[in-house]
Amino acid sequence: DLMSDDQSSLPRALQDKYVLTRRIGTGVCGEVRLAFERSTCRKFAVKIINKKNFQSEGTATRNAETEIEILQRVDHPCLIKTEDFYQTEDSYYIVLELMEGGELFHRVKSQQQLDEGVAKLYFYQMLCAVQYLHRNGIIHRDLKPENVLLSSSEDECLIKVTDFNQSRILEEAALMRTLCGTPSYLAPEVFTHASSTGYGLAVDAWSLGVLLFVCLSGYAPFHESFGERSVTEQIIHGEFTMVPSKWRRVSNQAKDVVRKLLVVDPKLRMTVDEALQHPWLQDQPMLQTAHRLMKPAGRGDEDDEDDAPSAAVSTEAEPSSAGSLN
Numbered sequence: 547d548l549m550s551d552d553q554s555s556l557p558r559a560l561q562d563k564y565v566l567t568r569r570i571g572t573g574v575c576g577e578v579r580l581a582f583e584r585s586t587c588r589k590f591a592v593k594i595i596n597k598k599n600f601q602s603e604g605t606a607t608r609n610a611e612t613e614i615e616i617l618q619r620v621d622h623p624c625l626i627k628t629e630d631f632y633q634t635e636d637s638y639y640i641v642l643e644l645m646e647g648g649e650l651f652h653r654v655k656s657q658q659q660l661d662e663g664v665a666k667l668y669f670y671q672m673l674c675a676v677q678y679l680h681r682n683g684i685i686h687r688d689l690k691p692e693n694v695l696l697s698s699s700e701d702e703c704l705i706k707v708t709d710f711n712q713s714r715i716l717e718e719a720a721l722m723r724t725l726c727g728t729p730s731y732l733a734p735e736v737f738t739h740a741s742s743t744g745y746g747l748a749v750d751a752w753s754l755g756v757l758l759f760v761c762l763s764g765y766a767p768f769h770e771s772f773g774e775r776s777v778t779e780q781i782i783h784g785e786f787t788m789v790p791s792k793w794r795r796v797s798n799q800a801k802d803v804v805r806k807l808l809v810v811d812p813k814l815r816m817t818v819d820e821a822l823q824h825p826w827l828q829d830q831p832m833l834q835t836a837h838r839l840m841k842p843a844g845r846g847d848e849d850d851e852d853d854a855p856s857a858a859v860s861t862e863a864e865p866s867s868a869g870s871l872n
């Protein structure tokens with residue numbers, strides 16, 4: 547574990563500023579560890595991306611640097627914030643906000659399925675986060691319950707979207723430069739590509755549909771255990787089943803949102819903006835709660851900052867008042 551010699555493999559600058567402790571998550575690209583900032587004892591999550599985990603050096607560098615470049619650019623209450631970034635020859639170390647509630651994936655799994663009101667509160671925040679990305683020309687491309695983190699163990703909590711390593715910044719600038727020049731030599735697809743870029747955003751709307759389906763029902767809409775068709779076949783044909791026992795208590799409006807997002811043709815699929823206008827989300831009490839959670843934390847908790855954290859700071863990810871985020 548990192549408390550022994552492993553710490554020596556960390557960048558010196560990272561070690562000087564943070565103490566890395568236990569693993570709180572693992573992903574395809576590496577692991578996530580709980581870290582304490584030495585000067586403040588504030589808790590963070592350090593994502594360690596092993597460059598060798600990517601199939602080819604080129605992809606690794608491009609993916610991870612794209613991710614880091616994007617992470618540092620985004621600023622929204624429902625998008626994970628990057629605190630710091632370090633790298634060694636074989637790894638990237640990204641210091642991220644700690645979300646004490648862990649992954650949405652585990653919350654849904656432990657509760658079988660979420661109460662509709664809770665699913666609506668989380669889904670609204672996801673829509674706001676993705677709308678922000680889309681307005682900034684960013685496609686997430688890998689939205690799934692593992693990439694949605696919860697700020698606490700409370701049902702009523704802030705959520706944050708993370709894991710941008712599949713994101714791609716639409717090269718609007720490059721495309722604009724191309725279109726400003728004389729068009730006579732440009733191939734047709736350069737123009738139609740612009741519209742296919744538009745479709746690119748729709749991939750996130752589809753994934754949000756799958757996310758909402760899972761939150762409301764507790765199971766995935768496209769799964770190898772359903773019928774003889776492969777998952778890919780089920781997806782390509784937009785073939786999903788709402789098992790009555792799981793969907794009985796779910797409102798028709800919630801089902802309508804799912805059905806309008808899980809549309810195969812990206813041109814006909816509901817967009818994130820349209821989803822935000824859907825009647826199911828015109829729910830004042832939910833919106834009030836969401837906006838309260840999404841507002842920057844007031845100074846109201848400064849007394850927590852006065853609590854000198856005990857020397858033996860708990861290594862549990864569960865919040866100790868002094869360790870809780872601002």
Ligand SMILES: Cc1n[nH]c(N)c1-c1cccs1
Pocket residue numbers: 570571572578591593626642643644645646647648649695708
């Ligand atoms: C990033 C991050 N910030 N706070 C938590 N719990 C994470 C995790 C991501 C993946 C596993 S844990």
